[in-house]
Amino acid sequence: MKKVSIIAFVVLSTVIWAQNTEIKGTPEAKNSGDKALLVKSDAAELEAKKKAAAEEKAKLPKPYDPKADAQADINKLVAQAKKEGKNIMIQAGGNWCIWCLRFNQYVQTTPELKNIVDKNYLYYHLNYSPENKNEKIFAEYGNPGDKFGYPVFIVLDKNGKMIHVQQSDVLEQGKGYSLEKVKEFFNQWAPKKIIN
Template sequence: MKKIILIAALAFTVTSVNAQDTQKADAPKIYNPAADAKADITSAIKKANAEHKNVLLQIGGNWCIWCLRFNNLVTTDADLSKYLADNYIVLHVNYSPENKNEKVLASLGYPQRFGFPVFVVLDGEGNRLHTQNSGYLEEGKGHSKAKVMEFLQGWSPAALNPKSYEEKAK
């Protein structure tokens, strides 16, 4: 009987490990460890400036389930996806053993101190406007659509434009 239980436990462990490896292999690869983050950020800033948008840096790695969950939410939810496209240039900045982008993250005020994913909002001039700890956007085993939308709206170009408030006062 002990042999049967041992064999069953071993089979379960092997199956579980294989399932996890399959999930990792099937996971989207949204971060590129070989990317030149500094050059990509410079390009995103130029594009944001030309389009009157802000830049949203999503910093994390393909190893980070919360990073993948966030990306899945904002790309599959029509409201969030549209709001991002209308207001932000989104760039995924890699943090992994292959490339920690330490100099870039230092220039952004060490956002990795909040864990991953972490979001940095830049304006069209490249000024850092905000660093967002993603833990405040979580709900259950994912992120809250309402909290994410509130975050995006709060740091959008319109929210930071003084004219938005002058017009409301009239």
């Protein structure tokens, strides 16, 4: 009986040892080490992307003014729009928002888009930031940033009536914006010219 117990113990120990040795060589065991490397790699990649975005953001113009009296500015634009027969394009966002800054830069440096905007719109950058959330104005337009994120575009007719709200992600392409989609958006909401 003792002999059988000793043999059983030795066999069982050998089986357990063999399984443990095998487990260390299995893809699952290797993957757990790989997963740790992937997590470290992902963290490093994320950090590199954050750094690149911060560098890009630092180079881009900052069109949003947290100190501006947005309501007074928009009132002046409405008066000017009536005289010029243009609509008002409000780009809501902030200098903290890389996509807001990218859109502004894209429009300003793409002659075809800048021409459409200058011809048809008075353009305004409505600030949303911790310093000034412009809550009253955003509430007046239905708080579109809460629904769509930033930037978000609010189009007013020449009388200051809101005629459209546009989320920006549908205009994106890769790390920027689609020329055709942005052009179509600007052209669609430009004031309609009356032809006699």
